[in-house]
Amino acid sequence: MKYDYSKIKREISGFGGGYESACRAMVVAGLQFLDEHPNADVSYKEYKNIYGLRTGESDDCKLMEKAMLAVNDGCSGAQMQASKSHIMFIHKNGWDKYVEEMNAKEEKES
Secondary structure (H helix, E strand, O other), rough: OOOOHHHOOOOOOOOHHHHHHHHHHHHHHHHHHHHHHHOOOOOOEEEEOOOOEEEEOOOHHHHHHHHHHOOOOOHHHHHHHHHHHHHHHOOOOOOOHHHHHHHHHHHHHO
């Protein structure tokens, strides 16, 4: 599996269970979309101090969200924003760096 969460200690959501599993599935779906569309413009804007709302989403971003919703159609705005934030970090820095960062933050919090 290309995107294997079994080696990642920290959660995306901090809520665990099905909520966390849904976030992880959404991240993987978004990354698979980007693998299939390497030149996609997935830009969007977020509101400062307001979590779960976005604006100015590009057409490619909307298509990526559609792929993410295919694995979690009842997601919250917070799940979407958190998952997209993780996708964008991975898209910019790579999976290995993501795993490193997610595990480093877990170690600091312990």
